[in-house]
Amino acid sequence: MPHRLGPMQTLPSPMRRFKENETVDYCIVGVGSAGGVLVQRLARAGFRVVGLEAGPFWDTEKDWVSDEKGSYELYWNDLRITGGTHPLALGANNSGKGVGGGSVHWAAFAPRFHPSDFRVYSEDGVGVDWPMSYWDLKPYYELLEREIPVAGPAWFPWGDPHGHPYGPHPLGGVGDVLVRGCTNLGIRSVAGGPVAILSASHGDRPHCIYRGFCIQGCKVGAKASTLITHVPDAISHGAEIRAHAMASRVSLREDGRVDGVFYFDREGKEHFQRSRAVIVSGYAIETPRLLLNSACPGHRHGLANSSGTLGKYLMAQAGDVVAGRFEELIRLYKAPPAHALSEEFYETDPRRGFARGFAVQTVGPLPVAFAKQMVAAIGAWGWGMRRVMMDYNHWATLGVLGEILPWEENRVELAEEKDRHGLPVAKVTFTLHDNDKKLIEFGKNKVMEIMWAAGAKQVVQESRFAHLVGASRMGSDPSTSVVDKFGRTHDIPNLFVCDGSILPTQGSANPGLTIQALAARTADYLIKQGDNIFFSNRRDLTEPGIRYDLSPPYTKFKGNPRIA
Amino acid sequence: MSRKSFPYKATGGEQRDLSQPGYYAGYSTMAQKKNWEEATRTLVTKRVEQTLAIRFFSQEQAALLAAVVDRVMPQDDRTEGRTIPILSILDERLHKNSLNGFRYEDMPPDQEAYKLAIQAIEEMAQERFRESFPDLSVHRQELILKSLHDGKPEPENSIWQRMPVHRFWAMLMEDCITAYYSHPWAWDEIGFGGPAYPRGYMRLENGLPEPWEKDEQRSEWNAPVDSLSELEEDSAPPEHGSLHGHGGSH
Numbered sequence: 001m002p003h004r005l006g007p008m009q010t011l012p013s014p015m016r017r018f019k020e021n022e023t024v025d026y027c028i029v030g031v032g033s034a035g036g037v038l039v040q041r042l043a044r045a046g047f048r049v050v051g052l053e054a055g056p057f058w059d060t061e062k063d064w065v066s067d068e069k070g071s072y073e074l075y076w077n078d079l080r081i082t083g084g085t086h087p088l089a090l091g092a093n094n095s096g097k098g099v100g101g102g103s104v105h106w107a108a109f110a111p112r113f114h115p116s117d118f119r120v121y122s123e124d125g126v127g128v129d130w131p132m133s134y135w136d137l138k139p140y141y142e143l144l145e146r147e148i149p150v151a152g153p154a155w156f157p158w159g160d161p162h163g164h165p166y167g168p169h170p171l172g173g174v175g176d177v178l179v180r181g182c183t184n185l186g187i188r189s190v191a192g193g194p195v196a197i198l199s200a201s202h203g204d205r206p207h208c209i210y211r212g213f214c215i216q217g218c219k220v221g222a223k224a225s226t227l228i229t230h231v232p233d234a235i236s237h238g239a240e241i242r243a244h245a246m247a248s249r250v251s252l253r254e255d256g257r258v259d260g261v262f263y264f265d266r267e268g269k270e271h272f273q274r275s276r277a278v279i280v281s282g283y284a285i286e287t288p289r290l291l292l293n294s295a296c297p298g299h300r301h302g303l304a305n306s307s308g309t310l311g312k313y314l315m316a317q318a319g320d321v322v323a324g325r326f327e328e329l330i331r332l333y334k335a336p337p338a339h340a341l342s343e344e345f346y347e348t349d350p351r352r353g354f355a356r357g358f359a360v361q362t363v364g365p366l367p368v369a370f371a372k373q374m375v376a377a378i379g380a381w382g383w384g385m386r387r388v389m390m391d392y393n394h395w396a397t398l399g400v401l402g403e404i405l406p407w408e409e410n411r412v413e414l415a416e417e418k419d420r421h422g423l424p425v426a427k428v429t430f431t432l433h434d435n436d437k438k439l440i441e442f443g444k445n446k447v448m449e450i451m452w453a454a455g456a457k458q459v460v461q462e463s464r465f466a467h468l469v470g471a472s473r474m475g476s477d478p479s480t481s482v483v484d485k486f487g488r489t490h491d492i493p494n495l496f497v498c499d500g501s502i503l504p505t506q507g508s509a510n511p512g513l514t515i516q517a518l519a520a521r522t523a524d525y526l527i528k529q530g531d532n533i534f535f536s537n538r539r540d541l542t543e544p545g546i547r548y549d550l551s552p553p554y555t556k557f558k559g560n561p562r563i564a
Numbered sequence: 565m566s567r568k569s570f571p572y573k574a575t576g577g578e579q580r581d582l583s584q585p586g587y588y589a590g591y592s593t594m595a596q597k598k599n600w601e602e603a604t605r606t607l608v609t610k611r612v613e614q615t616l617a618i619r620f621f622s623q624e625q626a627a628l629l630a631a632v633v634d635r636v637m638p639q640d641d642r643t644e645g646r647t648i649p650i651l652s653i654l655d656e657r658l659h660k661n662s663l664n665g666f667r668y669e670d671m672p673p674d675q676e677a678y679k680l681a682i683q684a685i686e687e688m689a690q691e692r693f694r695e696s697f698p699d700l701s702v703h704r705q706e707l708i709l710k711s712l713h714d715g716k717p718e719p720e721n722s723i724w725q726r727m728p729v730h731r732f733w734a735m736l737m738e739d740c741i742t743a744y745y746s747h748p749w750a751w752d753e754i755g756f757g758g759p760a761y762p763r764g765y766m767r768l769e770n771g772l773p774e775p776w777e778k779d780e781q782r783s784e785w786n787a788p789v790d791s792l793s794e795l796e797e798d799s800a801p802p803e804h805g806s807l808h809g810h811g812g813s814h
């Protein structure tokens with residue numbers, strides 16, 4: 001049986017296998033949202049690339065199911081410790097394990113960051129500015145929107161207004177509630193996207209069938225994940241993806257350059273992959289963990305941590321869920337959870353008394369997830385739980401997505417506990433600050449107001465957090481950041497970080513599209529620099545210029561509409 | 565599953581046995597299984613047919629926890645052959661030590677947490693009512709569990725000083741809910757469409773049923789009238805916010 005990636009696509013075969021002692025150009029740790037794009041670009045440009053992925057190489061027909069409980073394996077379920085005043089729920093709350101990483105279970109909301117997100121310190125006096133601007137990233141947003149591709153309205157009015165290459169999706173019951181509630185309050189909303197889900201077929205990927213299991217991994221292949229958008233093309237161009245390969249340590253040579261990565265295979269046997277450069281793309285928790293675990297003489301506090309900021313400035317977004325009970329039936333399980341939103345409250349409004357803002361988005365919890373929300377929101381248990389769940393089809397759910405600022409004390413460290421390979425696990429500490437609390441309070445009340453305005457008879461809410469980023473942030477000052485604007489660590493010229501952990505701030509847009517756009521830009525930079533990366537310590541900070549010839553198939557002939 | 569619940573106090577009504585509680589009479593997700601793809605069909609069918617032996621808990625621990633589960637996720641309204649296994653699913657998780665990806669720094673490991681909680685609940689029953697928890701009347705069992713739910717264990721027990729009661733409660737609820745609402749009989753009860761690949765849905769708006777779904781027919785459900793676990797008017801959300809995973813969200 002061929003290895004299936006959706007009902008129509010199969011994994012290109014055979015995949016190249018590098019020999020145990022062969023040196024590759026790039027060893028990429030983690031084939032997730034960012035790693036998948038990097039592997040593909042670098043392979044297309046002719047580099048010898050290996051992607052080490054801790055989890056399995058999914059065969060979507062065999063391994064994935066239309067079932068909540070049965071999708072347990074998609075997540076990073078290994079032990080992590082969580083603490084602080086507002087400890088974050090991890091596991092299914094934040095990251096994936098397996099080729100595709102978090103893009104396998106993301107809801108695929110794909111809004112861009114706003115231009116203001118890159119300058120929050122200049123504009124609002126909070127957080128930090130990015131060492132780059134929105135306009136540096138814009139061409140990559142457009143390109144990725146065509147590659148994965150993104151469906152949505154032809155006119156998206158917020159931030160830098162733009163349109164989407166694929167048409168919007170039909171509205172489900174929850175989107176209807178969002179649009180109705182917003183309209184009654186005079187708030188602008190959009191429906192049918194932006195979401196990285198196909199509204200029409202694309203090459204060997206069928207369009208959405210509205211079954212609502214996006215977070216369980218889309219068996220249909222309609223929802224984008226790097227597993228199906230970029231990894232097949234990477235393999236066609238000679239990359240090797242080594243699944244069940246858990247990186248344990250990046251190896252540093254005496255001359256201060258890295259020369260490869262140690263990893264454990266499925267059986268727990270240790271190997272070494274020699275490479276001329278290393279990119280860590282393991283997610284905002286595992287990336288700092290790996291670099292901290294790679295401490296060695298000269299880098300006692302972790303690799304690339306001369307600034308002492310590795311692991312710090314971890315961010316989440318406020319993700320409060322507001323549930324409203326309606327007289328009429330909603331059936332919130334139909335249609336993708338991600339399909340309508342408003343960014344009307346995104347930027348700072350001085351009248352509100354806090355900096356920055358939030359978005360309002362549809363969410364679509366399936367029964368188990370919804371029951372958990374009822375535990376948190378109304379303390380349901382026993383007969384009360386049975387009763388409220390019998391009304392499952394009468395509820396609609398909307399999410400706040402609020403910006404939480406970067407704070408030094410919110411961080412990833414190493415815990416005393418060890419995993420099965422004997423590696424210290426991550427300890428995550430998270431505490432809200434004054435601005436965050438005010439923002440959350442305002443955001444949740446606003447979304448409750450929208451729910452009432454849509455006609456709900458009862459409105460409840462649950463506080464929660466989503467989307468961890470930061471912890472290896474980029475910046476121009478090597479004493480306050482870990483990497484430069486291309487993801488190159490300030491300390492080690494051939495060691496890069498490229499994933500959500502390099503984000504200095506996160507706005508109130510879901511981070512996935514931005515993470516992939518940044519990965520494509522870093523890849524262009526590496527390709528432009530060529531062999532310099534492997535031999536030279538010179539740091540060139542000029543923009544590489546975008547390459548349009550390295551996209552996966554079916555990207556050509558698609559456009560980004562602009563209806564002014 | 566102990567079926568000794570009714571009447572609860574003096575006022576409890578007689579409980580009818582229902583093969584399918586809920587407002588979707590005649591709706592069956594399993595009847596649709598020929599329309600599901602193989603991996604899902606195999607998984608869900610196994611869930612309905614399998615019986616798992618208790619391997620993690622001792623007999624006494626299992627008996628006590630079974631009594632807890634019967635109140636936390638009560639099924640007295642379901643006929644004998646249509647009750648959904650919960651304890652065995654929880655036992656399996658702990659037996660395999662499969663984690664949900666994290667542990668609060670103030671919590672012991674999951675396996676230990678359950679053992680401690682079982683001990684605490686039994687001690688609370690003995691101290692308050694001089695009887696073992698499984699032997700208590702339903703009302704007394706609920707009194708003890710409600711105090712855990714409210715985060716104010718009554719009577720106090722030193723174990724809850726070592727392990728935050730609200731965190732244990734959230735984990736217990738998560739385990740029970742996951743077992744119950746991942747079972748197709750629960751999907752029938754709440755009118756959820758169940759697996760839908762490769763067929764998908766075509767009626768997205770206005771809560772309309774697919775041709776193979778059923779419309780809702782509301783009727784009075786014969787839940788006991790005096791259970792302490794009924795929904796309270798204006799029940800406030802617990803202070804501690806989200807304590808669990810993020811499935812189904814953005």
Ligand SMILES: Cc1cc2nc3c(=O)[nH]c(=O)nc-3n(C[C@H](O)[C@H](O)[C@H](O)COP(=O)(O)OP(=O)(O)OC[C@H]3O[C@@H](n4cnc5c(N)ncnc54)[C@H](O)[C@@H]3O)c2cc1C
Nearest residue numbers: 030032033034054101102107108109247282499500510512
């Ligand atoms: C339920 C849910 C819904 C979401 N919905 C959205 C959404 O709608 N829109 C959006 O933009 N974002 C969404 N997100 C967030 C999104 O999934 C992440 O932000 C994104 O995937 C992060 O990308 P990344 O490249 O940083 O890491 P990941 O995509 O997590 O990739 C990291 C990869 O590295 C691997 N890895 C880690 N450590 C090692 C190691 N030591 N050795 C080998 N491999 C390793 C991991 O197994 C993983 O595959 C959602 C998240 C969740 C949990």
Ligand code: SF4
Nearest residue numbers: 208209211212214218
């Ligand atoms: S709703 Fe669409 S994108 Fe989501 S899982 Fe179903 S087919 Fe895939």
